[in-house]
Each structure stands twice: as C-alpha cells, then as structure tokens.
Amino acid sequence: MTPRIEDYALIGDLQTAALVGKNGSVDWLCLPRFDSGACFAALLGDEENGHWRIAPKGADTCTRRAYAGESLVLETYWETRTGTVKVIDFMPQRDKEPDVMRIVEGVSGTVDMTSVIRLRFDFGSIVPWMRRTDGHRVAVAGPDSAWLRSEPPVKTWGQQFSTCSSFSVSEGERVAFVLTWHPSHSPRPQRVDPYEALENTLSDWAEWSARCKYQGPYRDAVIRSLITLKALTFGPTGGIVAAPTTSLPEEIGGVRNWDYRFCWLRDSTLTLGALLSAGYVEEAAAWRDWLLRAVAGDPADLQIMYGLAGERRLPESELPWLRGYENSAPVRIGNAAVRQRQLDVYGEVIDSLRLARDAGLDDKPHAWSLQLSLLGFLESTWREPDEGLWEIRGQRRHFVHSKVMAWVAADRAVRSLEDDPTLSGDADRWRAMRDAVHREVCEKGYDPVRNTFTQSYGSQELDAATLLIVRTGFLPPDDPRVVGTVDAVRDELDSDGLVRRYSTDGPSIDGLPGGEGAFLACSFWLADALRMTGRTDEATELFERLLALRNDVGLLAEEYDTVAQRQLGNFPQAFSHIGLVGTAVALAEAQPAEARAAGDTAGGGTAG
Numbered sequence: 001m002t003p004r005i006e007d008y009a010l011i012g013d014l015q016t017a018a019l020v021g022k023n024g025s026v027d028w029l030c031l032p033r034f035d036s037g038a039c040f041a042a043l044l045g046d047e048e049n050g051h052w053r054i055a056p057k058g059a060d061t062c063t064r065r066a067y068a069g070e071s072l073v074l075e076t077y078w079e080t081r082t083g084t085v086k087v088i089d090f091m092p093q094r095d096k097e098p099d100v101m102r103i104v105e106g107v108s109g110t111v112d113m114t115s116v117i118r119l120r121f122d123f124g125s126i127v128p129w130m131r132r133t134d135g136h137r138v139a140v141a142g143p144d145s146a147w148l149r150s151e152p153p154v155k156t157w158g159q160q161f162s163t164c165s166s167f168s169v170s171e172g173e174r175v176a177f178v179l180t181w182h183p184s185h186s187p188r189p190q191r192v193d194p195y196e197a198l199e200n201t202l203s204d205w206a207e208w209s210a211r212c213k214y215q216g217p218y219r220d221a222v223i224r225s226l227i228t229l230k231a232l233t234f235g236p237t238g239g240i241v242a243a244p245t246t247s248l249p250e251e252i253g254g255v256r257n258w259d260y261r262f263c264w265l266r267d268s269t270l271t272l273g274a275l276l277s278a279g280y281v282e283e284a285a286a287w288r289d290w291l292l293r294a295v296a297g298d299p300a301d302l303q304i305m306y307g308l309a310g311e312r313r314l315p316e317s318e319l320p321w322l323r324g325y326e327n328s329a330p331v332r333i334g335n336a337a338v339r340q341r342q343l344d345v346y347g348e349v350i351d352s353l354r355l356a357r358d359a360g361l362d363d364k365p366h367a368w369s370l371q372l373s374l375l376g377f378l379e380s381t382w383r384e385p386d387e388g389l390w391e392i393r394g395q396r397r398h399f400v401h402s403k404v405m406a407w408v409a410a411d412r413a414v415r416s417l418e419d420d421p422t423l424s425g426d427a428d429r430w431r432a433m434r435d436a437v438h439r440e441v442c443e444k445g446y447d448p449v450r451n452t453f454t455q456s457y458g459s460q461e462l463d464a465a466t467l468l469i470v471r472t473g474f475l476p477p478d479d480p481r482v483v484g485t486v487d488a489v490r491d492e493l494d495s496d497g498l499v500r501r502y503s504t505d506g507p508s509i510d511g512l513p514g515g516e517g518a519f520l521a522c523s524f525w526l527a528d529a530l531r532m533t534g535r536t537d538e539a540t541e542l543f544e545r546l547l548a549l550r551n552d553v554g555l556l557a558e559e560y561d562t563v564a565q566r567q568l569g570n571f572p573q574a575f576s577h578i579g580l581v582g583t584a585v586a587l588a589e590a591q592p593a594e595a596r597a598a599g600d601t602a603g604g605g606t607a608g
Contacts, residue, residue, distance in 0.1 A: 006567040013091035014235035018246040024055035031181040035261045041124035045322040049124025052117040071205030083109020092197040100179040106169035110227040145184040213279030218587030224554035225577035234308040238286025239263040243570035249328035250516035260570040265345040274581040281479035299377035304342045314338045337391040340524040346378040347405030354412040382406035397456040400445035401465035410434035451484030457508035464522035469527045477532045500521045516561035517568040524579030
C-alpha cells in the first residue's frame with residue numbers, strides 16, 4: 001500500500017533531503033543535490049525503483065515518531081511484543097560527501113530487526129553493480145557510487161538485487177548504518193563516526209534554532225517551519241528550493257505533476273520576510289545574494305525560476321518507467337514553465353531588495369542599478385499579457401496580480417528614492433508609472449457589480465492572488481474593494497473553509513485537465529487578509545485550522561484535499577511553511593501581550 005504524502009518525514013543536510021515513511025522506509029533521495037537523480041524513487045514508483053527500509057521483523061507501521069527537540073533528527077519508535085526499539089534517521093551537514101545515517105537503538109527487551117536496501121540510480125532506472133570491499137557493500141553504476149556499512153557489522157547478504165541485513169538489539173545496544181554517496185571515479189570516501197555525527201548534528205540544530213527570535217503563541221509550529229525552510233536551503237549558494245520532490249500530484253491520478261526542486265523568484269519577498277521576522281538575518285542575506293546573482297543580466301531574460309546555483313536551463317522531460325505516485329502520471333523532471341513570461345517577478349525582486357534594505361542588510365553596490373534596469377524594462381512591458389503567478393499553460397492574459405506587482409515595483413522605487421536622496425533615479429517617472437498601473441487595474445481588473453477584483457481583465461473568474469492586494473499597499477485595508485475581494489474569494493473559491501487558487505471547473509483556465517486541492521499558501525493569505533481587514537478572530541480560527549492539517553511531525557505539502565482529508569502536491573512545500581511563519585508572526589503582533597507570552601499547544605511535536 002502506498003503511504004500517504006503526509007506519512008513522510010524529512011531529513012537533510014542543506015544540500016539534499018530524503019523522505020522517510022512511517023513504515024521505516026526511505027522512499028525518496030536525490031544525490032548529491034536536490035536536483036540530482038534519485039537513488040531511492042519508490043515514492044514515484046515501487047520498491048524496485050529504490051528504497052531503504054529498516055524495521056522490526058514483521059512490523060508494518062511505527063508506533064510513534066517525532067523530531068528530537070528543535071532539530072531535523074528523526075526518532076521513530078516501534079513497540080513490539082518482545083520489546084521497544086528506536087530508529088534515529090539523520091543526514092549530518094557534509095564536509096565533502098553526503099551521508100545518510102540510521103541508528104537502531106534498543107529501548108527495552110530484545111527486538112529482531114531487518115534492513116533491506118535497493119539502490120537504483122537515475123530515478124530508479126539503473127541497477128548498480130554490487131561488491132564487497134573492506135567491510136562495505138559498494139554499489140557502482142556510471143558516475144555514481146554508494147558505500148554502505150554498519151557499526152558493529154551485522155549479517156548481510158544479497159537478494160534480488162538488494163542488500164539485506166538481519167540483527168537483534170536489546171536495551172542499551174545500538175547498531176548504526178551509514179550510506180555514503182560519492183563520484184565513482186573518486187577515491188573511497190572517508191569514514192565518518194555515526195555516533196559522533198549524531199551529537200554534532202543535534203548540537204548544530206540546537207544552536208541554529210536558539211537564534212529564533214519569535215516567542216509568540218505558536219512557537220513550536222513556527223520553529224518547525226523555519227527548520228524546514230533551512231532544510232530546503234542549498235547551503236553552498238543560499239538558494240531555497242520550493243520542495244525537495246518532483247511530481248507529487250495536485251490531484252490523485254491527475255496530470256498536474258511538476259518538478260519543484262528549483263528556486264522560484266515568486267517566493268522571494270515572502271521568504272525574506274519570514275526569515276527576517278524570526279531573526280535569521282544571515283539566511284535572509286544569503287537568499288538575497290542568491291537572488292542578485294540569479295537575476296543578473298539582461299532584464300528581458302529574467303526567469304521565474306532558477307537552479308540551485310542560478311542555472312537557467314531547466315529542460316522538462318518525462319520518466320516513463322515511473323508509474324507516478326498512486327498512478328499519477330506523467331512523472332516530470334525539469335520545468336518548462338521556466339520560459340514563461342510572468343511579469344509579477346519584476347515586482348517580487350524589487351520588493352525583496354527594498355525589504356532587505358529596510359531590514360539593514362548590507363547593501364550591494366550593484367543592487368540599485370539592477371533594480372533600475374529591471375524597472376526600466378517593466379515600464380515598457382507591464383501592459384502586455386503574461387502567464388501569471390500560477391504558471392498557466394494556456395493563453396496569456398492580463399492577470400490582475402501581475403499588474404499589481406508592476407505597481408509594487410514602481411512604488412518601491414519611488415519610496416527608495418524618497419528615503420535616500422543619494423540614490424540615482426527619476427522619482428517622477430516612476431510615480432507616473434505607478435499611477436498609470438493603479439488606474440488601469442482599478443478600471444479593468446475590478447468588477448463593480450460583484451465588488452471584487454477578478455483574475456484577469458474582463459474575466460468573471462476570481463483568483464486567490466488578489467488577496468495579496470492589501471498586503472502590497474495597493475489599497476488600504478478598509479477600502480470597500482479590498483473587503484469585497486476578500487469576501488468574494490472566501491465565498492467563491494471556498495473548499496470546506498480553505499481556499500483554492502482559482503476555479504478549475506468549467507472551461508479550462510490553465511490549459512490543463514482535471515482539478516486540484518485547496519492551496520495552503522492561499523489559505524494563509526486569506527488569514528492574513530482577514531486580520532488586516534479587522535477580523536482577527538476569524539483569521540486566528542482559520543490559522544489554527546491550518547495548523548491542524550500538518551502531519552505528525554509538523555510538515556505541510558502544497559495543497560490539501562478537503563474531501564479525502566489528505567495532503568497533496570510536492571512535500572514539504574516551502575510556500576506553505578513561509579505562509580505559516582508569516583501569519584503566525586502577524587497574529588502574534590495583533591494579539592495582546594499576555595496571549596503572545598502563552599505557550600504553543602498546537603506544535604509540531606518533539607521527542608522526549
């Protein structure tokens with residue numbers, strides 16, 4: 001039986017990440033980077049596409065699991081008739097090569113354990129050659145090799161192109177497995193002590209988490225989301241992937257399956273805001289610097305997404321040998337949306353750099369000239385249609401959100417020039433652009449009969465992205481058009497109290513068949529809009545409902561199926577966790593001091 005998406009937990013080393021199921025199986029891992037080929041791809045196929053399960057003999061699902069404190073070290077407990085055992089899963093921050101470490105520890109009694117590992121390189125398509133050498137099992141195929149060892153050594157044998165181990169642990173005993181990837185042409189990787197690595201990993205995460213300045217009523221949920229965002233960060237460059245997975249479906253059995261192992265500019269302002277609000281200035285600066293490097297060049301060539309180091313070519317292809325999660329095909333790698341025109345990203349970049357400046361991040365000498373260059377290009381193109389925030393694969397339109405973000409770009413430039421007279425630039429020119437955009441949006445993007453902004457000019461459809469109008473400052477929170485839009489989106493895009501991005505009923509808007517679940521980031525946006533329009537109690541109620549949708553270790557996917565009551569889409573999703581942090585911080589600021597001092601009773605769970 002295929003585990004639900006929310007049955008997985010995340011471990012990672014700030015360069016890649018793995019998903020571990022409640023059944024003790026690692027079903028997804030790309031090595032050596034987030035965007036590399038997967039050596040465990042059972043998530044999108046079956047066990048023959050690669051996995052690694054450690055569990056008591058005959059056991060199905062664990063008894064309970066949690067992260068150890070405020071860390072990314074996963075502790076999974078199994079209670080059996082002969083005793084209790086704990087499996088500790090983690091990936092230490094690497095010096096050179098990536099390691100996956102799994103420590104089996106006896107808690108009480110004696111438990112018979114099994115380990116079955118099937119390595120399949122290139123997304124489950126290549127069965128490597130296995131050999132023994134110096135206490136290791138070594139898998140080699142093409143450019144990839146992986147070395148597996150246990151400490152102390154346990155009985156191991158090969159079976160059906162897999163490596164099996166059988167052993168017992170009693171109270172106080174520990175058996176550690178270490179899987180190390182390295183290029184097949186390189187010398188043997190250096191041994192790493194798994195027990196020392198565990199202590200160092202716990203210490204590293206404890207030190208990092210202690211830097212969090214948020215002390216509001218949702219502390220546990222916020223710190224778990226921040227840890228997740230940190231885990232989705234590619235350490236060498238500071239880029240943050242949207243998710244560590246590809247092709248987890250937005251509708252079970254559907255075709256809306258995309259590769260999210262890249263960095264989207266649309267996330268930039270919200271990401272910076274979330275990191276800065278919690279005191280993570282260093283991470284915010286690293287993301288800002290990644291952004292500056294990625295977008296450098298001709299403004300006409302600005303992309304909506306980039307690779308981990310700012311790579312621009314992300315060609316999309318399909319992997320026909322993988323059946324897809326619960327038969328949701330095709331499985332895609334790369335993302336063709338990289339070539340779309342989404343004019344809102346110009347506003348996102350300029351808004352992000354303004355936010356970074358306001359937060360006191362060290363300004364980069366070329367940052368302002370880059371913004372002027374982007375704004376100059378946008379000045380000549382903002383009246384053109386585009387594919388919009390949601391990356392439609394249909395006809396281009398005049399999306400209201402794209403136009404509002406063009407207004408944001410001009411507005412932030414004007415404000416920057418007003419705040420710092422030493423900056424070069426023509427404030428009157430950008431004021432004129434700002435006013436022109438504002439007039440056009442209010443004339444063509446607003447439906448006076450229904451008192452709401454629409455998805456695009458002349459459309460009757462609504463779009464949850466218009467909830468961001470109030471956050472950008474395009475209109476004040478008490479403007480009737482803002483209140484009307486919030487109410488219309490809540491009513492017409494409702495999915496059992498949550499929010500869909502837009503309607504997928506009737507004629508296709510996005511050029512794709514089928515539907516999707518409620519979009520969790522949009523539901524956080526609704527909570528923000530309710531708070532800003534004076535409905536804090538309603539905002540809090542919605543926010544706490546969203547918290548309840550997290551899985552047992554505090555993680556959220558991209559979407560939620562309110563009928564089947566399960567998570568959908570790539571997992572865990574940065575956009576969802578960014579929304580959680582932003583809404584929690586905003587609600588804490590809106591609540592009385594005594595409420596902010598209260599403890600979080602709805603946290604993501606920690607191991608005792």
